[in-house]
Amino acid sequence: xxxxxxxxxxGGTGKTSVTASFAVLADRPVIADCDxxxxxxxxxxxxxxxxxxxxxxxxxxxIRQEDCNGCGICLSECRFDAVIKDGAAAGxxxxxxxxxxxEGCGVCAxxxxxxxxxxRERLCGEWMISETRCGPMVHARxxxxxxxxxxxxxxxxxxxxxxxxxxxxxxxxxxxxxxxxCPVIASLTGATQVLVVxxxxxxxxxxxxxxxxxxRHFKIPAAVCVNKWDxxxxxxxxxxxxxxxxxxxxxxxxxxxxAVTRAQMMERAIVETPAHCAEDFRRVWDELNA
Amino acid sequence: xxxxxxxxxGGTGKTTVAVNMxxxxxxxxxxxxxxxxxxxxxxxxxxxxxxxxTACIPIPExxxxxxxxxxxxxxxxxxxxxxxxxxxxxxxxxxxxxxGGCMKVCPRKAIREVDRRVGVVETARxxxxxxxxxxxxxxxxxxxxxxxxxKARLRNGTPAILDAPPGTSCPVITTVRxxxxxxxxxxxxxxxxxxxxLAVDMVRELRIPFGVVVNRxxxxxxxxxxxxxxxxxxxxxxxxxxxxxxxxxxRGNLIVDALPEYQGLFxxxxxxxxxxxxxxxA
Numbered sequence: 001x002x003x004x005x006x007x008x009x010x011g012g013t014g015k016t017s018v019t020a021s022f023a024v025l026a027d028r029p030v031i032a033d034c035d036x037x038x039x040x041x042x043x044x045x046x047x048x049x050x051x052x053x054x055x056x057x058x059x060x061x062x063i064r065q066e067d068c069n070g071c072g073i074c075l076s077e078c079r080f081d082a083v084i085k086d087g088a089a090a091g092x093x094x095x096x097x098x099x100x101x102x103e104g105c106g107v108c109a110x111x112x113x114x115x116x117x118x119x120r121e122r123l124c125g126e127w128m129i130s131e132t133r134c135g136p137m138v139h140a141r142x143x144x145x146x147x148x149x150x151x152x153x154x155x156x157x158x159x160x161x162x163x164x165x166x167x168x169x170x171x172x173x174x175x176x177x178x179x180x181x182c183p184v185i186a187s188l189t190g191a192t193q194v195l196v197v198x199x200x201x202x203x204x205x206x207x208x209x210x211x212x213x214x215x216r217h218f219k220i221p222a223a224v225c226v227n228k229w230d231x232x233x234x235x236x237x238x239x240x241x242x243x244x245x246x247x248x249x250x251x252x253x254x255x256x257x258x259a260v261t262r263a264q265m266m267e268r269a270i271v272e273t274p275a276h277c278a279e280d281f282r283r284v285w286d287e288l289n290a
Numbered sequence: 291x292x293x294x295x296x297x298x299x300g301g302t303g304k305t306t307v308a309v310n311m312x313x314x315x316x317x318x319x320x321x322x323x324x325x326x327x328x329x330x331x332x333x334x335x336x337x338x339x340x341x342x343x344t345a346c347i348p349i350p351e352x353x354x355x356x357x358x359x360x361x362x363x364x365x366x367x368x369x370x371x372x373x374x375x376x377x378x379x380x381x382x383x384x385x386x387x388x389x390g391g392c393m394k395v396c397p398r399k400a401i402r403e404v405d406r407r408v409g410v411v412e413t414a415r416x417x418x419x420x421x422x423x424x425x426x427x428x429x430x431x432x433x434x435x436x437x438x439x440x441k442a443r444l445r446n447g448t449p450a451i452l453d454a455p456p457g458t459s460c461p462v463i464t465t466v467r468x469x470x471x472x473x474x475x476x477x478x479x480x481x482x483x484x485x486x487x488l489a490v491d492m493v494r495e496l497r498i499p500f501g502v503v504v505n506r507x508x509x510x511x512x513x514x515x516x517x518x519x520x521x522x523x524x525x526x527x528x529x530x531x532x533x534x535x536x537x538x539x540x541r542g543n544l545i546v547d548a549l550p551e552y553q554g555l556f557x558x559x560x561x562x563x564x565x566x567x568x569x570x571x572a
Contacts, residue, residue: 007311008300008329009328010301011299011300011301011302011328011456012299012300012331012456013300013301015539016481021536022559035300036459037302037457037458037462037488037563038298038456038457038458038484038488040299040480040481040485040487043480043481043484046447051568058368059368066403068569077394078391079388079389080389081391089469098465099464100495100496101467103387103389104368105368105369105387105389105391106366106368106389106391107389107390107391107394110366110391110394110395111394142458142459144458144488144491144492145458145459145463145492145495145496146459146497148458149460150431165381177324177457178300178301178327178328178455178456178457179327179328179428179433179455179456179457179461180327180328180428181327181426181430181431181432181433181461182431182432182433184327185429185431198306199301199540200540201332201539201540201541201542202330202333202539202540202542203305203328203330203539204331206328206330206333207328207330210328210428213428213429214428214429217428218429226329228536231536231537232534232537232540232541235540235541258509261479261509261510264480264481264510265479265480265510265511267480268295
């Protein structure tokens with residue numbers, strides 16, 4: 001089984017549009033949306049949700065106010081500025097935990113002399129298994145201001161691979177998150193192949209170098225495709241040159257075409273429309289499968 | 291006054307808004323590039339580098355001559371960053387959040403903390419702008435400690451603009467938390483609207499006043515505008531879909547320099563933001 005991960009470094013370069021078209025072009029794929037904190041692929045593939053699972057991960061501290069004597073040791077022990085001083089009441093200082101800042105390390109609970117702090121399991125979001133016109137899709141929604149996106153990404157990928165094995169499907173196509181940090185690393189470790197979608201801008205060039213260092217770091221073969229290449233042809237050439245020097249292959253170019261936004265508004269992948277640039281998407285797909 | 295520029299969706303123009311806003315302000319301003327995974331603001335600001343500092347997080351180091359292999363550190367660690375299989379513990383630095391718990395619970399005081407590098411914080415000066423940016427080391431998973439290191443260099447008394455990473459999870463929250471106002475940049479497309487809603491949920495959860503900038507007006511439809519009207523969210527600025535802007539951006543030029551006719555728009559954004567902030571305080 002092959003696992004192709006589409007990432008970009010810089011956000012908004014067209015990862016999801018590319019992934020959606022690949023999902024249509026591939027033969028019996030499983031699709032995984034690993035951009036769990038701003039997932040958009042479902043807006044094109046219109047999944048019908050079959051299964052919904054809560055995603056519990058990590059813990060968070062909660063102070064039982066009735067047992068707190070206001071000593072403030074939690075405040076001085078916490079390294080994440082998660083303990084908030086609420087002012088005095090009931091004859092002593094009041095403290096509470098800001099769940100957004102709490103990393104669930106448990107130091108405050110361990111060192112509270114009153115044992116007034118509980119560590120509670122944390123609901124961080126949900127993940128779904130759905131059916132789409134292209135095949136099964138695993139996707140997720142990270143809770144508002146929640147943590148552990150890397151673990152949620154890992155869950156989504158594992159499920160997608162499980163389905164591919166069970167149903168004897170030969171490829172998992174992964175829509176990855178932007179950046180090079182925790183969720184990106186979780187999206188690509190152990191993958192067969194990475195496609196980096198970039199754009200011919202100074203930001204695209206800069207971010208590509210970093211993202212290709214990451215794929216080298218994890219020893220995953222990478223291909224690069226420049227989206228909206230005609231916006232700056234010289235920059236496109238420069239980027240393709242740098243990609244080759246960095247050990248990546250060049251999978252092709254996609255022209256700037258306002259039809260991409262129109263397809264998005266119709267909830268269609270580009271290759272499902274008569275847009276001129278659809279042939280660019282097909283060529284990149286063929287190149288990756290050559 | 292600290293203004294954070296954020297967005298759910300990537301590539302909507304956060305950095306464009308942040309750098310152009312900083313430039314038209316004219317007076318001294320701090321610009322913090324908190325998108326430490328892919329910092330880009332420096333590409334648009336030609337200036338002199340002032341300094342580069344290493345950013346570290348504390349991780350445990352075990353003194354094996356003192357450790358008796360009791361395993362308390364491993365049982366305590368929530369992140370499986372220190373593991374003891376009935377012998378001397380092994381540290382997995384990548385997993386460590388730097389909470390200090392293992393060191394504190396060790397009965398034999400056999401653990402001390404050492405610095406582990408996660409990236410650098412660079413300071414540069416370009417005209418009226420002091421740029422402070424974090425650059426996460428490649429292969430490093432955790433951005434928030436570096437973002438905290440960037441924000442620790444904020445100086446009171448000088449206005450600050452924070453360029454946030456995309457998304458709505460920990461790195462964004464670490465950036466936005468403590469800001470006086472958030473500018474959410476989006477584009478009038480289904481993806482833009484969907485991710486704007488997520489970003490709005492996040493900012494509301496943090497209880498920070500905010501407004502929206504709609505970039506590339508003309509490419510999609512008016513659903514973003516309708517949503518903002520319905521939710522009573524101020525639209526601070528509309529940037530038209532202008533290929534010249536995209537081309538200037540592609541070369542690393544500021545819009546307000548390459549296309550001076552847009553200076554008024556960005557001045558208006560800065561003024562509207564300041565006014566909204568004042569009316570909130572009144």
